[in-house]
Amino acid sequence: MPSWFGRTRSAEPAPSRSKLRVGIPRVLNIWSTHQFWVGLFGALGVEPRNLVFSEDTSEEQGRQFGKGRGTVDCCYPVKCATGHYGELIFGQREKLDVLFSPMIYTLPSFLSGHVARTLTCPRVMAAPENIRAGFVKERDVFAEQGIRYVAPLVSLDEPRLVPKQLFEGLRDVVPGLTADETARAVEAGYQALRQFNESLRRKSREVLEWCAREDRPCLLVLARPYHMDPGIGHEIEVDLQAYGYPILWAQYFPTDPDVMDWVFGDDIRAGHIRSPFDIHDVWPSSYSSNTNEIMWGAKVAARVPWVSCVIRLASYECGMDQPTYTPVQQIVERSGTLFFSFQDLDSTKPAGSVKIRVETIAHYLERYARSIIERKKAAMAPGCPLLGPPAPAVAPR
DSSP states (O other): OHHHHTOOGGGSOOOOGGGOOEEEOOOTTHHHHHHHHHHHHHHTTOOGGGEEEOOOOOHHHHHHHSTTOOOOOSOHHHHHHHHHHHHHHHSOSSOOSEEEOOEEEEOOOTTTTTSSOOBOOHHHHHHHHHHHHTTTSSSOHHHHHTOEEEOOEEETTOTTTHHHHHHHHHTTTSTTOOHHHHHHHHHHHHHHHHHHHHHHHHHHHHHHHHHHHHTOOEEEEEOOGGGGSHHHHTTHHHHHHTTTOOEEEGGGOOOOHHHHHHHHHHHHHTTSOSSTTOOTTTOSOTTBHHHHHHHHHHHHHHHOTTEEEEEEEEETTOTTTGGGHHHHHHHHHTTTOEEEEEEEEOSOOOHHHHHHHHHHHHHHHHHHHHHHHHHHHHHSOSSOGGGSOOOOOOOOO
């Protein structure tokens, strides 16, 4: 009897799939893979309303839910995950059954097959176990709250391996899960992610076509996906967009064959690169997925006339980003494109200094954007497809 009444909630039978509540911290590489997880859990029978993402990063979130549970890590975006874990554990009106925080080893990227690897940052990959330690170091908070903690290692750029990895991670928390069903759910996840990425690239192409027709400048953001989080990137690109300049992110730049041939065709025919997605000419050590996309984005910005300005965002003392500061700036500036870098983003948003820098960028754009566009147009390849009818979107792989 004492052992019976002393059971924790975690020992209770798992709820049916339709009632299973799964929480996912909105952190790090979840910002570029979230639609995969939405598609995956949807295919497994989890109701959309029961798939819960934490809110954007904020100081209030960290103070309320992460206080006293922080772990030692020099990466600020990793440290922020503590608040997201706490919010999912303590901040829900209806308790979660599962906290799902995958350790993503490789990322699906439009550069896959054209670069050496698409690995994630080691600190970011290991972050789930790092943050988990803060919730079990004194007592197991997950067990107390009746929440199953699931953090499988997932190689998302190796689709044939992913079903096995996720089946092993989820079979104890998803009732009746089979290997075949997991494989079908993984394919649904990839399909959802492809559709999402293609929709954003179509929208980016629409923006570029408008800029080309109207001869108007736009800005390209070179950053890691989690800088889209207002608490990490401090919405600097939003402040700039308020001045009327369209904003594009390198991760969602259009990769249609006609655009890629126009941008990189001369370099391919000259033998400088093997494909539009080859970056070995500027970055031989192409192992890091986010770094590869940043370097590729710099090459694109240098060649597209209407990209008049590049905004580089990086977190404070990011070891993965530091070696890229100089080559990215040189690639962009040698084309005559404006380049502004925010390299020390951390927990606080120094509103005064950011406002001054944003005003400075807007001033330079107003003064020089027209001449930048004209100078880059004079050097661009003929037959710009952005000035003609749009081509159907085709995945680069």
